[in-house]
Amino acid sequence: MENNNTSSSGILKTAQHNFQQAALRLDLPEPVRQHLMQTKEQITLRFHPALPSGRMLDACAFIARHSDVLGPAKGGIRMTAGVSADDVAGLAMEMTWKTALIGVPFGGGKSGIVCDAASLTPEDKEVLIRAFARAARRHIGPELYVPAPDMGTGEREMGYLRDCVSYSEGVSIPRGCFVTGKPVLLGGIHGRREATGKGVVYTLVSACRHLGIEIKGLRIAIQGFGNVGAVAAKQLAALGARVVAVTDLTGGIIHAEGLNVEALLTHVQQTGGVAGFPDSQPLSPDQIFGVDCDVLIPAAAGSQITAENVRNVRARMIAEGANAPTTPEADDVLNAAGVFIIPDILCNAGGVFVSYLEYTQETQREQMTLAEVEARLEERMNQCFEEVFDYAKKNNLPMRAAAMDIAVSHVAEGLRARGVYP
Ligand code: NAD
Numbered sequence: 001m002e003n004n005n006t007s008s009s010g011i012l013k014t015a016q017h018n019f020q021q022a023a024l025r026l027d028l029p030e031p032v033r034q035h036l037m038q039t040k041e042q043i044t045l046r047f048h049p050a051l052p053s054g055r056m057l058d059a060c061a062f063i064a065r066h067s068d069v070l071g072p073a074k075g076g077i078r079m080t081a082g083v084s085a086d087d088v089a090g091l092a093m094e095m096t097w098k099t100a101l102i103g104v105p106f107g108g109g110k111s112g113i114v115c116d117a118a119s120l121t122p123e124d125k126e127v128l129i130r131a132f133a134r135a136a137r138r139h140i141g142p143e144l145y146v147p148a149p150d151m152g153t154g155e156r157e158m159g160y161l162r163d164c165v166s167y168s169e170g171v172s173i174p175r176g177c178f179v180t181g182k183p184v185l186l187g188g189i190h191g192r193r194e195a196t197g198k199g200v201v202y203t204l205v206s207a208c209r210h211l212g213i214e215i216k217g218l219r220i221a222i223q224g225f226g227n228v229g230a231v232a233a234k235q236l237a238a239l240g241a242r243v244v245a246v247t248d249l250t251g252g253i254i255h256a257e258g259l260n261v262e263a264l265l266t267h268v269q270q271t272g273g274v275a276g277f278p279d280s281q282p283l284s285p286d287q288i289f290g291v292d293c294d295v296l297i298p299a300a301a302g303s304q305i306t307a308e309n310v311r312n313v314r315a316r317m318i319a320e321g322a323n324a325p326t327t328p329e330a331d332d333v334l335n336a337a338g339v340f341i342i343p344d345i346l347c348n349a350g351g352v353f354v355s356y357l358e359y360t361q362e363t364q365r366e367q368m369t370l371a372e373v374e375a376r377l378e379e380r381m382n383q384c385f386e387e388v389f390d391y392a393k394k395n396n397l398p399m400r401a402a403a404m405d406i407a408v409s410h411v412a413e414g415l416r417a418r419g420v421y422p
Helices: 010-026 030-037 085-102 122-139 155-169 192-211 227-238 261-271 285-290 328-336 350-363 370-395 399-418
Strands: 041-047 059-067 077-080 107-114 219-223 242-248 251-254 295-298 317-319 340-342
Touching: 010 030, 010 085, 010 328, 010 399, 030 399, 041 085, 041 122, 059 085, 059 122, 077 085, 077 155, 085 107, 085 350, 085 370, 085 399, 107 122, 122 155, 192 227, 192 317, 192 340, 192 350, 192 370, 219 227, 219 285, 227 242, 227 261, 242 261, 242 285, 251 285, 285 295, 328 340, 340 399, 350 370, 370 399
Parallel strands: 077 107, 219 242, 219 295, 295 317, 317 340
Antiparallel strands: 041 059, 059 107, 242 251
8 A cells, every 4th residue: 555654653653554454454445545544634834922931932733634534623732842743644543533433423633733831831821822723723613623632732722722713703602613622611511621531431441341350459550640541540549440550741650559549639730740649659651561550541642552662561451541552563462462452542532522512512502411421421432332342352353453443444434425526
């Protein structure tokens, strides 16, 4: 297969590899493979905000729309120092499969703003996101591309983005949903912030039920303690699991008997990271995947479990909260070792599912209750897990291959249904 987008990005390589494997298994016709291998649209933006702290930034951002076969592109805005155009393309491709798998009428998109979010004051970050919104305005829209939070961005930034759109339209609220993950008062939905982490836990609970493993007492190690990792930790602790190790950009901590997650959340709020948490021992961040535990939850960056560290893994299950955390080489080793992997496009799809609910409620000017959102999230995550688990069993495939085959088939079917023009 021709690869017009070769790159050094581990995330893009992983996304392309997983797609190519699915295309082979499904025997997709060559034109369909070509179509879905490529990014439909990729944009580089340059803008120069003057920050309140006095700095003038030479800012760079990327937007990728991988596919809009099943609907407008959907995918978060990542703000990290290292994000590249190819990372964004790979993450957009992942979003195409994730939205198809979880059954929401979206395609795949992503944005990246090249900046170390943690180095900015809240005021500087606001100006940067508003400058991004201005530069990106004509690439964002309810029928085109609908952003959401990702690493380095959250509810606040989505609120600013929504406000910028209102401002540019000269109206109080824009017609339709331009961005999800907003504050509830600005058209957001209850439960969006927790949706991805809760979805991770629903899939893990389903997996344990099928594999005959008790959640209570299960030892969990988590990389990343942000939106996804911290919520998953809280939910798992509430179910009686033991969170034994956590790392983030500030360092790592370990406690074989289980960390006090509530106290850790307070510590992170007060200090900005997990390092130095009392009642724990320090853990070198690069040791997280070798921790003696039952379940690993990568919930940070991509390409973290690699050929170099995969043989240290002692867990019997991996729940991929992060996008593309496992390289193809590491995936092969884990599959051969019988490690049960809940793949990213299934495991962390709760966020985009609740984003879809936000999109529909805003279009209809409604407000769903938290109970409604949570019930629909749990039901959809469980249904989707069962579908992937059954397919994997019937076809004797690992969960990732099963999830990819289902998702790619949906998109290929959509392409065929649309005819020759897309
Ligand atoms: P976040 O910015 O809220 O938190 C990221 C966390 O990871 C922070 O604790 C940070 O310190 C830590 N981190 C970053 N790089 C690290 C590294 N190299 N080693 C250890 N820790 C590191 O981001 P998030 O929204 O929680 O996203 C985490 C992952 O989940 C990303 O891969 C993202 O694409 C994926 N994801 C997020 C959502 C969502 O709704 N936020 C949805 C689906 C997938």
